[in-house]
Amino acid sequence: MSDDRKKKRRSFDDLFDEIDDLMKRFEEEFEDMERDFEDLLKNAPAKEGPYYYGVRVYVGPDGVPHIEQFGNIKKEGRGKVIISDETEPMVDVMERDDEVWVVADLPGVDKDQIKVSATERTVSIRAEGDKRKYSKEVELPAVVDPSSAKATFKNGVLEIKFKKLQGSKGSVNIKIE
Template sequence: MFPWRRRRDWFFDDFFKEFEEEFREIEKDIMRIIEETMKIPTTDLTNTKPYIYGFSIRVGPDGEPRIERFGNIPNVGLSSSDEREPLVDVIEGKDEITIVAEIPGVEKDDIKLSIGRRSIEIRVDNENRKYYKRLNLPCEVIPEKARANYKNGVLEIKVKRLESSDSDSINIKIE
């Protein structure tokens, strides 16, 4: 091999190696977003806009690659290295759903809970620990009937199922 060829290969090998690493990270992010999107119940997707996610790659004036992400997908699906995802169990009962999450090392006042009819969000953001988990529930619930208890690093959330009553149903005439 010619000497000038070796130098150029070394430069381009290093350059393309960085691109390859970035592409692998982006691929992991995209796969994680797709997996989270597939977990959303189809009833929640009927009235939503399409999901858009993309990236552009440019070489900056310093010769370093710049990767910019764009789209309408929130960054909550992308986890940072210091943010942990708590271990969570969902127990379906006849009348209620129980969510048990392991969140060790935090105080009760540090935990922020947000609940909707089909999802729950657990967030802890203090100086020592950070936790985040968004969980899609297996059925619709009554957010106003939710109650939570935190003891010995275990958060237990109980919420009543939303029962579909007979008044919601209609008779259909067969023609």
């Protein structure tokens, strides 16, 4: 076997080792989160549910895996649990060539119960339905033109598209179509 094939073979094996290590780290993280969630509920103040707690795992633009929590259960400090009336929705932010998209899951509310405002670097989403309240401040990966926002809401999913910006505009409220 040539030296070049040995190098390729070895680097291919290294890739599998790296994937195996990453999967083991994810497994450990999920086990830790499961224990944390059980502790959260044990230490939670007496409050009638529903309780929402979830995690989203994604690889950021920097190539680093991230784990993001969402829901209405928060852990503050060492063992202190806060159960909020407001749920932090799961939100995806995607950057395209000249656009930034924000997609938020807001089940149980109507379009007219959602308030969205934006600056060049953040989007604020608030919604209050008969039984559900949502609140989330989202940091954007690029500077956007808030006045270019196009927002739609269908089947519990809010989608907002922004054009990227070179200058500065300020804060604007966004109408949902």
